[in-house]
Amino acid sequence: MVAGSGFLPHILYQLLDIHKSVAQQSSNVKSFAAQQNQSECQSYQSYDISTDQTKLICSVNPVMGPNTIVPAIKVKPISSGSWHTIFTAPLSSQVLARASRGQMILFTVNDVATHVAQLYRINTDGTQLKLLTSAPAAEYSFDSYGAGNNSYLPWTNVSHDGKYYAILQTTNSKDSLIIGNIHGGSATTMPVANNFQANIVGWTAA
Known part of the structure; x- marks a missing residue:
């Protein structure tokens, strides 16, 4: 593409x-x-493709300045058809969706008004929406190579067996690695040593 x-x-x-x-x-x-x-599917956009290569995924975010476009995640078939919205967020939010595996999407919602960051999962048909983890005054990132360079590789944020996710959390300019079960429950947070910037590059067998 x-x-x-x-x-x-x-x-x-x-x-x-x-x-x-x-x-x-x-x-x-x-x-x-x-x-x-x-x-x-308008305004500032970020695209991804479902790992089964059947769906195009769009993260819709307002551009700078006053804007009434609702932040959302939209999906359409690769072959034909129109966009349909599977999730909407508050106007003060930024959303970023990434295909993880099969029909599952992982996405973050960073609300700049409430200073709350959330990580969700949802299917491409809009079903099985689930909040996986959240934190105040934090920024969740799918970045693998630093801020603004978001990885499209499905194994970057989800383990090979599809059981766990890994994301970065940045609070007060300090990075932490968060690992949790894709089905929910408490996540494990591992701080990164000071003066180091964390990057997620993928998973491997233990």
Whole structure:
């Protein structure tokens, strides 16, 4: 997939033939989110694809300044169809969704008004919404390479067996690693040594 860079409207394409050179691709792409379709998935956006390659996932967030666009997570089939909303957040929030495995999505909600960060899971059809963990005055991150560089690798935040999640929490500029069960329950928090920036790069067998 190739995402149009720069300011709105954001344009997303599917490359139909990877065997052709880049110069030949302009006539062989399919538009997922062209200008005329931006009303369904607009403002600042972050895209991901479900691990079974059937759904496109969009995190909708307001851009800077006054904005009435509701932060949300939207999903549409890769093949065709329209966007549908599976989760909405308060206007003062920022959301970030990442496909974890199968039909499951992990996403964070950072509410800048209440200073509360939350981590949820939900299925791509909007079912089985569950709050996994939350913290006051904190920022949950799916980042693997530092702030703003979010990993799309499904194994970065979810273990190979699909039982556990791992995320970073930043409080007062200090990082902690949080590990918990994907089905809920108490999470384990492990502070990172001072003067070090934590990065999650994946899971391996013990």
